[in-house]
Amino acid sequence: MFLRRWFFLIWLLVVPVWARTITVCSTCEVRTLRAAFQAAQDGDTIVVDGGHYAEGHLVLKKSVTLVGKNLPVIDGEGKVEILTVKANGVTIRGFEFRGAGVNFVEDQAAVKFVDAERCLVEKNRFIDNFFAIYLQRSRHCRIIDNYIVSNAENELYSGNGIHLWNSYDVDIEGNYVAHHRDGIYLEFVRDSRIVNNVSENQVRYGLHFMFSEKNVFRHNVFRHSGAGVAVMYSKHTLMVDNRFEYNWGGASYGLLLKDIDDSDIRRNVFFRNTVGIYADGSNRTSVYANDFVQNGYALRIFANSMGMIFMYNNFLGNTFDVTTNSTESYNSYLKNYWDKYQGYDLNKDGIGDVPYRPVSLFAMMAENYPQALVLLHSPLVQLMNQAERVFPVFTPKAIEDDQPMMFQILWSKSKPSPSDTAP
Amino acid sequence: MRGTTYKIFKYTLSDLLRSRWILGYALLFAAVSGGILYLGDQPTQAVVSVLNLVILVVPLVSLVLGLMYHYANRDFALLVLTQPVHRASVFRGQYLGLSLALALAYLVGAGVPFLLYAIGNPVDWAQVGLVLLAGTLVSLVFTALALYIGVAHDERVRALGLAIGIWFSLTMIYDSLLLLFIILAEAYPIDPWVIGLSMVNPVDLARVMVLLKLDTAALMGYTGAVFNKFLGSNLGLLLALLALLLWILVPAWRAQRVFSRRDF
Numbered sequence: 001m002f003l004r005r006w007f008f009l010i011w012l013l014v015v016p017v018w019a020r021t022i023t024v025c026s027t028c029e030v031r032t033l034r035a036a037f038q039a040a041q042d043g044d045t046i047v048v049d050g051g052h053y054a055e056g057h058l059v060l061k062k063s064v065t066l067v068g069k070n071l072p073v074i075d076g077e078g079k080v081e082i083l084t085v086k087a088n089g090v091t092i093r094g095f096e097f098r099g100a101g102v103n104f105v106e107d108q109a110a111v112k113f114v115d116a117e118r119c120l121v122e123k124n125r126f127i128d129n130f131f132a133i134y135l136q137r138s139r140h141c142r143i144i145d146n147y148i149v150s151n152a153e154n155e156l157y158s159g160n161g162i163h164l165w166n167s168y169d170v171d172i173e174g175n176y177v178a179h180h181r182d183g184i185y186l187e188f189v190r191d192s193r194i195v196n197n198v199s200e201n202q203v204r205y206g207l208h209f210m211f212s213e214k215n216v217f218r219h220n221v222f223r224h225s226g227a228g229v230a231v232m233y234s235k236h237t238l239m240v241d242n243r244f245e246y247n248w249g250g251a252s253y254g255l256l257l258k259d260i261d262d263s264d265i266r267r268n269v270f271f272r273n274t275v276g277i278y279a280d281g282s283n284r285t286s287v288y289a290n291d292f293v294q295n296g297y298a299l300r301i302f303a304n305s306m307g308m309i310f311m312y313n314n315f316l317g318n319t320f321d322v323t324t325n326s327t328e329s330y331n332s333y334l335k336n337y338w339d340k341y342q343g344y345d346l347n348k349d350g351i352g353d354v355p356y357r358p359v360s361l362f363a364m365m366a367e368n369y370p371q372a373l374v375l376l377h378s379p380l381v382q383l384m385n386q387a388e389r390v391f392p393v394f395t396p397k398a399i400e401d402d403q404p405m406m407f408q409i410l411w412s413k414s415k416p417s418p419s420d421t422a423p
Numbered sequence: 424m425r426g427t428t429y430k431i432f433k434y435t436l437s438d439l440l441r442s443r444w445i446l447g448y449a450l451l452f453a454a455v456s457g458g459i460l461y462l463g464d465q466p467t468q469a470v471v472s473v474l475n476l477v478i479l480v481v482p483l484v485s486l487v488l489g490l491m492y493h494y495a496n497r498d499f500a501l502l503v504l505t506q507p508v509h510r511a512s513v514f515r516g517q518y519l520g521l522s523l524a525l526a527l528a529y530l531v532g533a534g535v536p537f538l539l540y541a542i543g544n545p546v547d548w549a550q551v552g553l554v555l556l557a558g559t560l561v562s563l564v565f566t567a568l569a570l571y572i573g574v575a576h577d578e579r580v581r582a583l584g585l586a587i588g589i590w591f592s593l594t595m596i597y598d599s600l601l602l603l604f605i606i607l608a609e610a611y612p613i614d615p616w617v618i619g620l621s622m623v624n625p626v627d628l629a630r631v632m633v634l635l636k637l638d639t640a641a642l643m644g645y646t647g648a649v650f651n652k653f654l655g656s657n658l659g660l661l662l663a664l665l666a667l668l669l670w671i672l673v674p675a676w677r678a679q680r681v682f683s684r685r686d687f
Contacts, residue, residue: 248639274641294467296641317467319641339465371605371617371650373642376634377471378627379479380598 025049033058033074040064042087048072048095058083060090068094071125074110076100081108082129088117092124100129102157109134109163113141121146131159132180138167145174152179152203160185160208161199164192172197182208183225190214197221205230205256206247209237217242222254228273230256237263247273254295257282257305264288267411270295276318279305288312289411297323297363306330312409315339319376321358322399323367329398333358337405345406355402359395361388427508431516432523439492439524448484448525452476452532460540467637469540470550473533474633477558478626479594482565485525486586489569492521494579501687514570514682518675522566526559533558553636557629564625564670565590571678574685593626601627618653622662625670632663 022044024036034055036046042063050070057080060066064087072095076082079101083092090113097110109131113119119141126132126148133143143162152158161177162184164170170192176199177183183199186192187210194217199206206222207229209215218240222228228244230253231237237260244254254273255265259281269291270276276295277287284307291314292298298318301308303326313336315321321338335351343352362381366373375381388395439445459472496517503513537551569586576582601620605613621627634642642650653659 272639296638316465319638339468369605369609371609371614372602373650374617374621374627374631375598375602376638376641377474377478377630378598379475379594380602382475383595 019043019045021045021047023047023049024051026051037062037064057081060085061087063087063089065091066093066095067091068096068124071096073098076108076110076129078102078128081106081112082110083112085111085113085116085119089119090116091120091122093120093122094124096125096127097129097132098127100131102130102159107131107134107159107163109159112136113138116141120144126150126161129159131161131163132177133162135164135167135170137165138170140169141167142171142173143175144171146176148175148177148180150178150180152181155181155203158203161202164189168192171195177206178202182206183222184208186210186212186215188212193217195219199228200224202226208232209234213237216240221245223247226251227253227256227278229254230258231260231263232256232258233260235261235263239263239265240267242268243271244268244273244276245271249274253278253300257285260285265290269293270298275300277301279308281305283307285309286311289409290314292316292318292321294318296320299358300324301329301331302326303328303330308332309334311335312405312411313337314408315358316408320360320363320366323363324359324396324399325367327394327396327398329396331399333399333401335403335405336401337408338401341404341406343404350406352404352406355400356404357389357392357395357397357400359399360385361395364394428512428516428519431503431513432520435496435517435520436524439520440527444488444491445524445528448488449528449532452480452529453536456533457536457539460536466537466540466544466546467550469537470547470554470633470637473554474557474630474637476533477554477561477633478630481529481558481561482594482626483587483590485562485565486569486572486590487583488525489521489566490573490579490582490586493517493570493573494582504687510683511679514574514679518567518570518678521570522563525566526562529558529562530555550633550636553633557632560664560667560671561625561629564667564674567671567674567678571674571681574678574682593624597624598627614650618650622666625667628663628667628670632660632667635659635663 022030022036022040024030024033024046030036032055033053037060040046040062045065045067047067047069050072052073052075054075054077074082074095074097076099078099082097082100092111100108100110110126110129111121112134114136116138117140121133122144124146128151132148135141148161158181160182161180162172164186166188168190172184172194173196175197178201181203182205183202184194184207189212192215196219198221200223202225205227206225207217209231211233213235216238221243223245225247228247247254253275254270255277257279261283263285265287267289271293274296276292276298278300280302282305286309289312294317297320298315299322301324303324308331310333315338338356338358341352341356343354345352361384456473460469534555537546572582572585605617621631
């Protein structure tokens with residue numbers, strides 16, 4: 001027993017000696033990545049020192065660590081998928097991948113992992129690729145501190161920056177993604193974390209969930225995209241401490257919710273989006289302590305969304321606070337701060353004594369006759385809104401905050417509650 | 424000739440700046456916009472509220488004070504006209520003095536609270552600047568209208584009634600007709616018409632001008648191509664400015680013609 005334990009320890013010490021380091025450079029013995037991949041064995045490290053490598057489609061089937069020194073460029077020349085990894089425990093660090101080709105049959109990526117475990121993609125640059133990082137049936141992976149920029153102009157000819165399909169337990173952290181179709185795309189993904197990323201100027205969405213569950217995204221910034229984040233057909237998504245900014249345009253949203261259930265939206269800031277949160281068929285989702293600042297429409301909640309709770313949110317300087325498509329509503333609004341609230345607080349408990357109805361008559365009107373937006377802030381419109389507030393006829397009575405706060409809620413100064421930690 | 428304009432202008436301006444009405448007007452504006460800013464703690468919301476004053480109060484005050492001043496100084500104007508001076512330059516001097524006094528009162532009244540508020544608070548100067556500009560232009564438009572009404576009518580009650588009628592039509596009735604038009608003609612491609620019609624009314628012009636900076640996000644939500652072209656660029660702002668300038672020049676020019684030709 002004693003001997004066996006010693007033997008194990010000695011074995012641990014000796015193994016690293018077996019792992020070799022292969023160096024690739026223009027003056028080295030090994031000059032191509034393909035040759036290095038052939039020579040390598042599991043556990044080896046391949047160090048690539050500078051240079052420009054255009055070797056077509058590379059396939060890596062060994063558990064090796066790829067380290068780039070002096071930013072070597074691996075080029076797909078706009079034609080091929082650059083690197084396909086079909087092994088566990090592969091690390092890729094310090095490379096520049098450029099020019100993975102556009103293809104309408106296959107999703108060609110700069111780096112694609114197929115059936116891989118424990119992969120790590122760290123501190124690389126991805127320039128002008130169709131798809132940049134692609135995980136297919138992979139798990140326990142980490143995608144960290146990459147710079148991912150492409151040149152997408154329309155949805156048809158562009159791919160996603162980070163694309164996960166049928167994967168789980170993936171960390172996407174500290175990346176910068178811009179000018180792709182979707183910045184980060186997750187389909188059939190569970191138990192993954194998306195933290196501290198910046199995703200901007202995407203043709204479609206900054207972050208896109210499809211059929212995914214139990215994922216978290218927090219501390220990200222999503223701006224200047226078709227929608228900052230789109231969460232579709234997904235469950236148990238936790239959205240915390242993000243910024244959604246400047247998502248402007250005809251069909252642009254800060255956060256687009258489509259058929260999602262049991263999710264949490266907390267402490268996010270929605271600033272200058274055409275629509276802050278757009279909810280279509282979203283159930284049992286709590287929207288708690290968010291700031292909606294200077295959006296066109298802070299909330300656009302369709303009547304097929306039920307059991308949503310809006311609480312402790314600040315609504316500041318939005319053109320419209322809430323719009324909907326029906327006079328029915330099955331969601332609750334409670335203890336929010338609405339800057340347009342005109343009520344009073346006689347008992348000084350910080351809660352207004354008369355309810356606030358966030359859906360204005362003019363908002364309903366603009367929904368049906370969008371040209372009427374030209375009359376925004378007209379004295380006539382204000383008169384109509386006041387009359388409607390006193391005697392509601394056209395606006396939904398059910399949408400009502402009967403405990404509106406008198407002062408802005410300073411949640412940003414409070415500590416995060418324990419339930420915010422990753423599941 | 425130029426000398427006459429300048430002398431009359433200087434006299435009118437100094438006369439008006441000492442008047443209690445103008446002082447009261449500036450103080451009222453300062454009190455209201457200051458109150459909104461400090462009680463409302465939301466600068467964007469304050470901009471909207473000041474915009475409402477610009478739409479409702481500035482035209483009314485410009486019209487009424489303009490008419491009052493015109494009638495109060497009619498004798499003075501007649502006295503000046505007995506001298507060998509050019510009639511048009513007398514009018515120009517009066518118009519410039521009157522409109523500048525009113526615009527200054529507005530600028531000081533609405534601007535100073537924002538300046539004070541800016542100490543220690545973030546203020547979006549593009550929005551505030553636009554509201555100040557819009558109010559100034561509206562002052563100029565309605566002073567011109569006031570003088571036009573004044574020189575054309577001898578009876579001050581009739582002139583005052585006309586002024587209030589114009590004010591109410593432009594602020595309320597025009598918009599309700601526009602809204603009615605939008606609702607009735609909804610099935611037709613009316614976007615260019617809606618934009619065109621809102622460019623006809625000076626009050627709407629001022630409002631749309633501020634809107635373009637204040638509520639861009641909401642306006643971008645509507646996908647009409649004409650709307651986006653007009654609202655999404657600086658083209659809309661430029662057109663609104665030009666139209667407002669026309670609204671100043673045309674009534675002022677008409678009033679000057681009437682003033683030059685009429686038999687007092």
